Structures are given as C-alpha cells and as structure tokens.
Amino acid sequence: MPETVNGVVFGILALASIGGAVAMLTTRNVIHAAFWLLEVMLAVAGLFLLLSAEFLALVQVLVYAGAVSVLMLFVIMLTLRRREDAIRPLDASWGAAALALLFGAIIYVGVAASSFTLGAMPDEVPDVEALGTLLFSLDGGWVFPFEIASLVLLVALVGAVWWSKEEDR
C-alpha cells in the first residue's frame, strides 16, 4: 500500500479510536458509552489490520466487538430498571476526583517507566499457519504459556458456574 494512503487510513482509525474513547468517557448515557467502547474496539481492529495482523484483527472483532461488548450491553440493559436510569448524573465528589487522579497517576507512571521503541515492519508477514505452528510447537514455541492460559480460563469458567449455583447449597 502506498505510504500516503496508509497514513490517511491510520489517521482516520487513530482519530476514531481516540475520539471514541473520549466520547465514551464524556457521555452520560451508559448505553451510549457501551456503543462508543464498541466503536473503539472496531477501530483498534482496523489498526491491527493496517499492520497486516489479519488474524489478530479478526479475533479482536470476534471476541471483543462481537462478544464482550454485546455481553456488556446485555448486562446494562438487564439491570436498568427504567429507561431514564441510563443517563447518569455527573459524580463531582472529592472521592471520585481522588479515584480519577489515582488512576491517572498509575497510568502515567506505567507509561513513563516503559520505553517504547519503533519497531520495523518485517518484509514478509507470517500467515495464520506460521502463527499456529509457533503457538503449538514444543521447542521454541509457546505451547506451555498457551496451555496455561487456557487452564486459567477454564478455572475462571468453572468458578463462575460454581458461584452462580449458590441457591443449591
């Protein structure tokens, strides 16, 4: 792709993701906030696609946009008792301010402590098959971290089922 086209698309996607995040934070309607979050996730998937990380982009859409945000919307819609409750008043108390400040400080320290270096794009982009081989090969691959991650997820799943069966005990 020519450099300028790439730049324009990047600009649009970057604006969409940052703008969406700002809009998500500033809107007072929780439903709108959830939809803005969804927009941010889709824009980030677009950024992945721009880096030729096709698989990552698709998984981002499938998992984050398609499942996580729907689940979030679902929970919000189920727990709102009246439609008017969707619009939340602005919490301007000292506690909220302190919490926001603390969060900002943690993020700032985290970002300042890590060093970002500009990586170069490889000439040839590895395909899904290469990714699969890398994930599942024993020597030099990521098979153990991968399996541990799936085990952690399994434990979380079983735990969720156990918690939700409370009335039987």
Next chain:
Amino acid sequence: MSDVLRVILPVLAAVGLMLTNGVVLIYMLRKVLGHLHLRLGPMHVGWHGVLQTVADVGKLLTKEDITPNNVDKALFFLAPAAVFVPSLMAYAAIPFSETWRITSLDTGLLYTFAVLSLVPIGVLMAGWSSANKWALLGGMRAAAQQIAYEVPLLLSVLPIVMLSGSLDLVEIVSAQGGYWLGFVPRWFVLHPLGFIASLIFLVAGLAELNQTPFDMSEAESELVAGFASEYSAMKFGLLFLSEFSNSFIISALGITLFFGGWTLPWIPADWVAHIGPIIFMLKTYIGIAVFMWIRGTYPRVRIDQLMSLGWKRLIPISLSLIMVTGIAMKVVESVRGVS
C-alpha cells in the same frame, strides 16, 4: 480496469446480490410456506404472483418514515445500518466458484464468523432505541440467542477445518474433490464426523438466524414484530433485507463447508467449470428452501429449552466432536504411516 473500479465493482455486485436475494426470498418464503400450508400464496400480481414482491418493495420505498417521539434518535437511525453493514460484509469471503469471489482471504471462514458476530449489536441497538418494551424484549432475546449459538456454530465447523487443514473457504471446497470407495463424493456431510458437525451447524445456524423453531425474538403472537416493531418504511426494509441476506450467508457457508461448494459429483469438472456460480446459487437456494421447510413444519421452542439445548447439549457435543476428530486423524495418520 483501474484499481479503484476493481475494488468498487465487487462491492456493488454484492449489494445487488443482496437486494435481489431479498426480493427473491420474500417471494420464495410466501410461496413455499403457502404450499406447505396447502395455500397458494400470492397469485394475482403477475404470473403466479411473481411481481408481488416487486410491488411490495415499491410500497416500502414510498411509505412514510415514522420516528416515534421517545426514541433514542441517534441509535434509532444507526441501528438499521449496524444490522445491514455486517451482513453485506459477509459476502466478501464467500466463494461462488474457484475464481468468482470478492476477495481471497487465508482466513475466509474466520472472517465470515467475525463479521456475522456483529449482527446482534445492531439488533440490540434497534431493540433499545425503539423505547418500546416489546422491541427491547425482542432485541434482548435475539442477542442472547445469537451469542449463545455462535459458540456451537463456530465449534461445529472446527472439525471441518481440521480435516481440510485450512481456513480458506476455497481450499475447504477443493478438499472435498474426489470420491470415497470410488463413487461416494468426498463431501464432508457424507463423512461420519462431518455429518454430526453438519447437524450441529444446521441447528446452530437456524438459531443464529432467529428462524423457526428458534424465532422467539420476533414471535408475532407475543412480541408484535420483535426488535423491528417501531421501524417503518425502508428502515424496516433494511432490517428485513439483512435478515434474508443472513439466511443466504448461512446457507452458502453450509454449502461450502459440507456440500462441496460449486462442484457437482460424478460429472467431469471441466464440463461444469463455467457454471460454477450457478451451481453454487442453486445449492444455496435449496439450502434456504430446507430452512423454510423447517419453518413451516416445526412449532416454536421455549426460551429455556433453547438455552439448555445450546449450552448443555450442543456445546459439549461439538467440543467432544473436535476431540474425536483430532484423535481419529492421528490414528489414521499412524496406521497409514505403519503400513
């Protein structure tokens, strides 16, 4: 052809296909359901009513577009687009023949599922923004059902991916060339593991489409028209267009994965090489006719039955099917390696 045209023309072709498909499917639905109910269906406009849906489209386009007072305006306007766009995007990876497809993707199957997973968002958006309790209930039911059945739908195609060794839909079709025992086509539906997978795919696909026996989201007798209740004119048209288009996509995916795509068995491949897209379309419409047959035959299930079928039956079955497939493939591999 210039590069710009080469990008734009396939997209326009997909839009054209989607619109035509909508018109054809409405007519087909009325006729198939009519005859299943021992009725005639539309008969008066044109020969056997063929122009009825054309007239209906004209009606939809010229009707007044009503926006109720209390709707969430931004979301109400966005929702038809949020349903329509993913459903249009899903055409991109469908192979109509070896060369007839909009774009070739290594991960075509995953792409189609990723795009289809965005449909429930538009449905929730429509349900919420309508400010109508039936619409909200319909939207929630539809989204819950689609989320729940996306899992078995995805899991049911994994054995096919394992057997064919690719996520590319074209390669999945070419893995189905040739014959078992010299005369049985190597379609995955005729493979013992693939057959079970195809049954799961059918059930999960019907639930994903919100079609009978899983049409609680727009149960006319309980919920008016579900999430589409407050929509009128072409906004309603768009919602329904994408519903029909999703039928087409799921049927086309099923044909590609289990019924050999654009190929025909027992006929030399070079005889039918040029009519591949026609064969593919015919097979897809046969698949849709089967959906309609089910729609005209079965009663609606209850929502708790739907959920327990999805989570307690289909997901464990499809997970164990993946394990069995993996073990069977290794066993076959080692047996072949020894002999």
